[in-house]
Every structure is written in C-alpha cells, then in structure tokens.
Amino acid sequence: MSETAQISTPYPAHLDADFPPLKNDLILRVARGEDVERIPVWIMRQAGRYLPEFREERSKHDFFTICRTPELACLVTLQPIDRYEGLLDASIIFSDILVVPQALGLEVQMLPAKGPHFPEPLVDPSHLARLKKDVNVDAELRYVFEAITLTRQKLDGRVPLFGFVGAPWTLMAYMIEGGGSKTLSKAKAWLGQWPEESKELLQRVTDVVVDFLVGQAKAGAQLLQVFDSWAGELSPAQFNEFSLPYIQQIPTRVRAALREIDPTLAKIPMVVFARGAHYALESLSTPEIGYDIISLDWTMDPVASRKRVGDNVSLQGNADPSLLYAPKETIKKEVAVMLEKFGTKRRYIANLGHGMHPDHDPEHLRAFLEAIRDVSSERNS
Numbered sequence: 590m591s592e593t594a595q596i597s598t599p600y601p602a603h604l605d606a607d608f609p610p611l612k613n614d615l616i617l618r619v620a621r622g623e624d625v626e627r628i629p630v631w632i633m634r635q636a637g638r639y640l641p642e643f644r645e646e647r648s649k650h651d652f653f654t655i656c657r658t659p660e661l662a663c664l665v666t667l668q669p670i671d672r673y674e675g676l677l678d679a680s681i682i683f684s685d686i687l688v689v690p691q692a693l694g695l696e697v698q699m700l701p702a703k704g705p706h707f708p709e710p711l712v713d714p715s716h717l718a719r720l721k722k723d724v725n726v727d728a729e730l731r732y733v734f735e736a737i738t739l740t741r742q743k744l745d746g747r748v749p750l751f752g753f754v755g756a757p758w759t760l761m762a763y764m765i766e767g768g769g770s771k772t773l774s775k776a777k778a779w780l781g782q783w784p785e786e787s788k789e790l791l792q793r794v795t796d797v798v799v800d801f802l803v804g805q806a807k808a809g810a811q812l813l814q815v816f817d818s819w820a821g822e823l824s825p826a827q828f829n830e831f832s833l834p835y836i837q838q839i840p841t842r843v844r845a846a847l848r849e850i851d852p853t854l855a856k857i858p859m860v861v862f863a864r865g866a867h868y869a870l871e872s873l874s875t876p877e878i879g880y881d882i883i884s885l886d887w888t889m890d891p892v893a894s895r896k897r898v899g900d901n902v903s904l905q906g907n908a909d910p911s912l913l914y915a916p917k918e919t920i921k922k923e924v925a926v927m928l929e930k931f932g933t934k935r936r937y938i939a940n941l942g943h944g945m946h947p948d949h950d951p952e953h954l955r956a957f958l959e960a961i962r963d964v965s966s967e968r969n970s
C-alpha cells in the first residue's frame with residue numbers, strides 16, 4: 590500500500606471507554622445545566638506566549654510545526670494544566686483556526702511579531718478555483734486528530750479537552766485579507782461586490798469545518814468551540830446573511846454525523862463565541878440551532894445577557910483580558926463582581942472575554958483562577 594493510501598484511511602472513532610476515566614466533569618455538568626459546587630474556569634489562549642515554557646518550545650520550532658507534530662501539540666497543551674494544577678477545569682488542544690484554510694490548499698505562515706500571513710490570499714472570485722474541492726479532512730487534518738487522541742490519553746482524566754474551529758465568516762475574512770486587518774475592507778468588499786460567490790466560499794468552508802469538528806469529536810475532544818472572532822465587524826444584517834446561516838448549520842450537521850458513529854458522541858457540548866456580535870445573542874441561543882454554551886466578550890453585561898438568552902443555555906466569559914494587568918487585589922474584587930452577576934450555581938463557565946495577551950504575567954492569571962475557585966466555592970457552601 591502506498592503511503593498516501595494509508596494516510597487517507599478514516600481516523601478511527603474513540604469513545605469514552607477508550608480513555609482514562611474523567612476526574613473533573615464540572616464543565617460538562619454546566620453544559621448540561623446541572624448544579625455545580627464551584628464554577629469551572631478555562632482561558633482562551635491558555636497555552637501561548639505569556640508562558641515562558643511555551644516561548645522556550647517556540648524558540649525551537651516553527652508555529653505550524655508545533656501544530657503538526659502531535660507530541661509537541663500535546664506538550665504545549667499540557668503546559669498550563671501542569672503549571673496551574675487543580676485551578677483549570679478544561680484544556681484546549683493546541684492548534685489554530687487557520688489549519689482549515691491550509692487544508693483547503695492555501696499557504697499560511699506565522700510571522701514572528703506579525704501573526705498569520707497568507708502569501709497568496711483570495712483576491713477575487715476567480716481565485717475560488719485555487720481551493721481544493723472535496724477536501725479529505727481525515728487525511729489533511731489527521732495530525733490534529735492524533736494530537737487530540739494523544740492529549741486525551743496524557744491528560745489522564747484530569748480535565749476535559751476542547752476541540753475548536755474558526756467560524757466560516759472569520760476564516761473567509763482571513764483568506765481574503767491575507768492576515769490581520771483593522772477594517773476588513775477587502776473581505777467586506779467581497780460581501781457587497783460578490784455576495785453569491787461569498788456564499789459559495791462560506792459554504793465550502795462550512796463543509797470542511799463540519800467534517801473537521803466531527804473528526805475532533807471522534808478523536809476524543811469532549812467539547813467543541815466555534816470562534817467567530819471577527820463577527821463584530823459585520824452589521825446585524827450582514828451577520829444574518831453571511832455568518833449566522835453557516836454557524837447555525839454546524840451543531841445539527843456535526844451531531845447527525847456523530848450519531849451515525851455512536852449516539853453518545855452526538856451529545857458533545859458545543860460553544861459559540863461571536864466576538865462583538867452583541868446583537869446576535871438571541872439568534873445564537875435558540876434551541877433549534879443547538880449551541881449549549883454562548884461565550885461572551887467583555888463588552889457584554891452578564892445580567893442583561895442572561896435575561897436575553899433565557900435559562901436554557903450556559904454562558905461563558907467574560908472578564909476583560911486587560912484586567913490581568915491590574916494588581917492581584919483588584920483582580921480578586923472584579924472576579925467577585927463578575928461571579929455575583931453571572932451566579933455561581935449553574936449554567937456559567939468563567940473565562941476571559943477574549944484570549945491571553947503575550948505580555949500578561951502568569952502569576953496574575955493564577956490570581957484570577959484562584960479567585961474564581963475561592964469566591965465560587967465560598968458562595969456555594
């Protein structure tokens with residue numbers, strides 16, 4: 590058998606029984622709406638450059654080499670879990686949302702200090718022909734699945750493991766802008782100039798994203814998060830036309846595919862984070878769409894958000910990441926206010942409203958995590 594034929598054999602499905610038993614299921618209980626004795630917490634970008642042990646690994650390897658090497662991805666995923674032993678209630682597989690554009694055939698580099706860079710972004714709809722058709726996700730992104738299976742083993746049941754993807758609109762925006770952008774003017778120009786071709790692109794990205802999430806759940810991911818980091822650049826009408834229809838396909842399609850493999854897999858909790866899309870809270874939280882958890886950025890008021898979504902979804906977030914620059918006493922005070930507003934018994938997962946910054950002090954993150962544990966255990970006792 591040739592090497593390529595071997596690589597494209599489907600990645601096998603892993604069920605709970607294939608892994609060490611879970612010792613901390615707080616976050617899964619919150620996703621199901623059950624009461625908890627304290628509030629679970631994890632942090633977006635909890636593995637990353639604010640950690641000296643990550644920078645050490647990163648000095649030896651290119652960013653995407655770490656993503657593509659299961660042992661390295663596993664190692665850096667576990668770094669915050671080891672450092673903050675007992676203080677984090679979930680891990681998230683080390684990878685990037687931009688592995689999906691790579692699977693579609695685009696080159697993506699990670700430039701030091703500049704972030705992601707596409708040497709040849711999509712300039713106009715004629716470039717859609719450059720994207721691979723019928724992407725074999727099992728072959729192209731198998732390295733993520735292997736990293737997930739290995740990490741779930743190595744976690745030894747300490748905490749559950751998140752898989753994740755970028756939402757179709759955010760991925761489309763990167764594929765057109767070719768990297769970070771203040772205005773997203775190129776990507777937004779597509780929506781006005783070429784709405785039908787934009788929708789074709791969004792649908793093609795959605796199809797890969799769905800297969801990718803199914804693969805991550807089969808590989809052992811215990812929760813799945815969809816990052817629409819650039820949702821907030823859209824007007825409500827644009828969001829309803831170019832983001833929501835794709836985001837809302839994801840849970841139903843992922844669960845239908847998982848049900849075919851094993852009904853227990855289809856119960857996987859799913860989170861949506863549409864950063865900046867305050868107007869979309871009601872539409873994202875309807876039971877028909879099927880997200881269990883809505884992640885809020887720090888511009889959203891917890892009490893008002895809870896009123897708007899009702900009691901049937903869990904909320905996640907939403908401290909301003911800049912809070913971690915404040916003195917530890919201030920961090921503790923602000924955490925108490927945040928927990929007071931969200932409540933500490935059910936349907937809430939503590940997190941930041943976006944990711945860690947490279948210049949955050951790891952000891953200030955520790956103060957944040959300890960405050961979540963102390964304040965919520967005290968309030969619930």
Ligand SMILES: Cc1c2[nH]c(c1CCC(=O)O)Cc1[nH]c(c(CCC(=O)O)c1C)Cc1[nH]c(c(CCC(=O)O)c1C)Cc1[nH]c(c(C)c1CCC(=O)O)C2
Pocket residue numbers: 632633634635636637638647652681682683684685686687699700701702703704705753769816818944
């Ligand atoms: C938009 C986005 C990207 N990637 C991601 C998003 C969505 C979340 C968000 O809005 O922040 C998601 C992501 N990227 C990374 C993770 C790892 C898991 C974790 O959260 O710990 C996750 C979940 C690692 C990473 N992804 C990146 C780094 C740092 C790069 C490096 O080590 O050189 C890490 C640890 C690079 C990256 N990757 C991306 C950008 C814009 C950047 C540059 C900005 C930055 O440097 O922080 C694209």
